[in-house]
Amino acid sequence: MNIEGYENRFVAFLDILGFKELIYKIESEGKESSDFKRVRSVLNFLHEESIESNGQHDLPIYEHKEDHILEKELGDPRISYISDCIIISAESSFDGFKSLCNKLTKFSTDIACDGIFMRGAVTHGKIYHHGPMLFGSAYQKAYELESEKAKHPRIIIDDIVFDVLESNLGKFPLNEHAITKVANDFSYLANFPLNYHPQYTPSWLDFLLRIKSRILYHLNVFDSRVSGFGQELRNLDRFCCWKEVYGWELCFDGGNDSVLKKYEWLKDEFNSTLKRYSEFLSVSEGDEYWGGVKEGMRILPIHWNGIIWAPEKELGRIR
Known part of the structure; x- marks a missing residue:
C-alpha cells in the first residue's frame, strides 16, 4: 500500500467496563455524586494523556537537533478516545x-484505583492514525477481538503479535512477567505487574491493597447472596473505604451473576498475583513488627467467608 500515513502498527482497543450503567446511574441521581466524580476523574486522565502524557512510567528517548535535544516517547504511541472507548x-x-504495553498498563492500573476496570485487545496491521483521524483494518480487528473474545477484565494479545515479534520472544514484555498464556485461550497482559503502580500510591503493596478493596466491593455488590449493609460489610468498609469512593448510602441488594463472573475472574487473578510474588509481600526477617503483622504475608487473598467476600483474615491494620 502506497498511501502516505497508512502504515503497519500495533493497535489496542480498550473498553471501560460498566460505563453505560454508570452513566444511567449518574443521570438518575441528578447530582454530583461519587460516581460522577469518578467518571469525570477517569475521563479527565484519559483526555490529558491523549494530548500530552504526564510522564509517569513513560519510556522517553532523546534526539539531538542542531541547537537542542528533543524528548519523545519510545515507539511513537498515539492515543484517541471517545466516551468509554480508547484506541492506542x-x-x-x-x-x-x-x-x-507500558501505556496500556499505565491506563488500566490508574483507573482501577478509581474502582473502574478495562477490557481490551491488541493486534497488528494497517491503520491510519493521525490526530483525530483513525481508521483501518487493524482498528476494526482490535475492536472485534475485544467485544467477542476478551470476556474478562483483561487485555488480550492477538496471536499475530507473537508472529511479528518472533525474534524477541522471551524478552520483556514478551515473557511470563508481563504476559499470561492460558492453554486454548488468548494471551493477555498481567493485570497487576510486579512493582508497577500509579505515582499517588506510595508502593506496590499500597496499590494492591487499594485494588483489593475495589474488587471486594464489586464482588459483594454483584453477588446475589449478599444484601443490605450488615455488620460484616460495615466492618470491612473501615478498611475498604467504599463510602468515600462509591457514595455514602451503600446498599448491596440485588446482584448480577453474569457481571459477578467477571469479578470472580479478576479476584482469581489478584489471588494468583499474591501467591506468585509472595516473597515480595512477606515480612522480612529483620522486620519483627510491621503494621500489626509479625510474620508471613502483609496482604492475604480474597475469599467467600460464607456471608460476604472478604480477606482470609485480618492482619492488624493491613489485610
Missing part, C-alpha cells in the same frame, strides 16, 4: 510494542 497505536517494532 504504536510503531511496528519491538520498541513500539514495549511502549504500547
